[in-house]
Amino acid sequence: MYTQGLDSLGKDCLRDEAKDGAALESRFQARVDAEEKIEPKDWMPEAYRRTLIRQISQHAHSEIVGMLPEGNWITRAPSLKRKAILIAKVQDEGGHGAYLYSAAETLGVSRAELVGQLLAGKAKYSSIFNYPTPTWADVGAIGWLVDGAAIMNQIPLCRCSYGPYARAMVRICREESFHQRQGYEIMLFLARGTGRQRAMAQAALDRWWWPSLMMFGPSDSDSKHSAQSMRWKIKRFSNDELRQKFVDTTVPQADFLGLKVPDPALAWDEATRHFRFGAIDWSEFEQVLAGHGPCNRERLEARRRAHDEGRWVREAAAAWAAKQEAAAPGCAA
Amino acid sequence: MSESQKDWPLYEIFIRAKSGLDHKHVGSLHATDARMALEHARDLYTRRQEGVSIWAVRSTDIVASDPAESDAFFEPARDKVYRHPTFYDIPDEVKTL
Numbered sequence A: 001m002y003t004q005g006l007d008s009l010g011k012d013c014l015r016d017e018a019k020d021g022a023a024l025e026s027r028f029q030a031r032v033d034a035e036e037k038i039e040p041k042d043w044m045p046e047a048y049r050r051t052l053i054r055q056i057s058q059h060a061h062s063e064i065v066g067m068l069p070e071g072n073w074i075t076r077a078p079s080l081k082r083k084a085i086l087i088a089k090v091q092d093e094g095g096h097g098a099y100l101y102s103a104a105e106t107l108g109v110s111r112a113e114l115v116g117q118l119l120a121g122k123a124k125y126s127s128i129f130n131y132p133t134p135t136w137a138d139v140g141a142i143g144w145l146v147d148g149a150a151i152m153n154q155i156p157l158c159r160c161s162y163g164p165y166a167r168a169m170v171r172i173c174r175e176e177s178f179h180q181r182q183g184y185e186i187m188l189f190l191a192r193g194t195g196r197q198r199a200m201a202q203a204a205l206d207r208w209w210w211p212s213l214m215m216f217g218p219s220d221s222d223s224k225h226s227a228q229s230m231r232w233k234i235k236r237f238s239n240d241e242l243r244q245k246f247v248d249t250t251v252p253q254a255d256f257l258g259l260k261v262p263d264p265a266l267a268w269d270e271a272t273r274h275f276r277f278g279a280i281d282w283s284e285f286e287q288v289l290a291g292h293g294p295c296n297r298e299r300l301e302a303r304r305r306a307h308d309e310g311r312w313v314r315e316a317a318a319a320w321a322a323k324q325e326a327a328a329p330g331c332a333a
Numbered sequence B: 001m002s003e004s005q006k007d008w009p010l011y012e013i014f015i016r017a018k019s020g021l022d023h024k025h026v027g028s029l030h031a032t033d034a035r036m037a038l039e040h041a042r043d044l045y046t047r048r049q050e051g052v053s054i055w056a057v058r059s060t061d062i063v064a065s066d067p068a069e070s071d072a073f074f075e076p077a078r079d080k081v082y083r084h085p086t087f088y089d090i091p092d093e094v095k096t097l
Helices: A007-033 A046-065 A067-071 A080-105 A111-119 A136-154 A163-191 A195-214 A226-231 A239-257 A282-292 A296-309 A311-327 B034-045 B067-077
Strands: A267-269 A274-276 B010-016 B023-030 B053-058
Touching (some): A046 A080, A111 A296, A163 A195
């Protein structure tokens, strides 16, 4: 998003200004404080650029790997309608990955480099996608809880200080709402179904509840990037604030389904007007993040296989373009 | 083949939401040629009927002003407030002006 092919004009003056890094940095912060958006060719601190590349690329990888747990059910969806919906949802996730890679590329990193990092197992992506989807109800629970938590995280990102990221998030949030609603509708169908269907829905909620709460990341006191990201207005709310908001909105939705949130400590606190909830098992989160979750290996292998099996298509397309260009220079582009 | 090392050309995508409106920049994508750029743009940016027309432009073909020089570049318009209708004091009694 936003062209990267215009480097040459601005370089010299950027170099001159770099003599006064502190002044540039304070001017940058003043712009951020004034809620001005930062655009790709604007001056920005190197750490801001690096933070964004890390965050946006991890976000992009998450969308791409996130296609896998649900893709697992496309061939076995219970009806043609559900199958069409699921294909559309998974296709959206692929699209979201593409928007986000584009946004990351505006910061001077190449797509090939980012994809390479993912395939090499060097890049992080959301821990949630390393959990399995053993039943159809998991597809419902993912839409309802995982996409629900993602929306909670992503809505503030629509106001992120970096323009291309904010614009990608606006597009993504607009599409994400269908994802959550279709998931909740799946849960509603199961909850109103037979005893076995209700049990299936409950088991899926049991599986996805805690991992969904972990999606908001470590507690603020343990989150190493939080404070700086807040100052740069990349982040607007703390991990704990967003997690609380998610619990507050999701518990009544579970009640409506007649399902039980798997947390014995869960209780409404009249004084704070929030739900209190039990302690999160962060050792599990650390384990999954470190590559030891139930499906880490499987997910990466699936990505590598898809990349390898698609190679001949990419090579054929490149060869065709080269041939066209040779036949009529300038016309193929 | 060094395909994993080199990205396909980047295209900027512009979409006309409906006839009568301008094409508006929506984002970018990589494609090997113009036709692939259009087809990918359709799949990526109009999955919900967001457009009736697509322009795809090679990113390297776009000439852009430099943000580092934008103060000087846009300076000529800064002190010409008389180009705006609100600059002029006209009594309320005068109608349709």
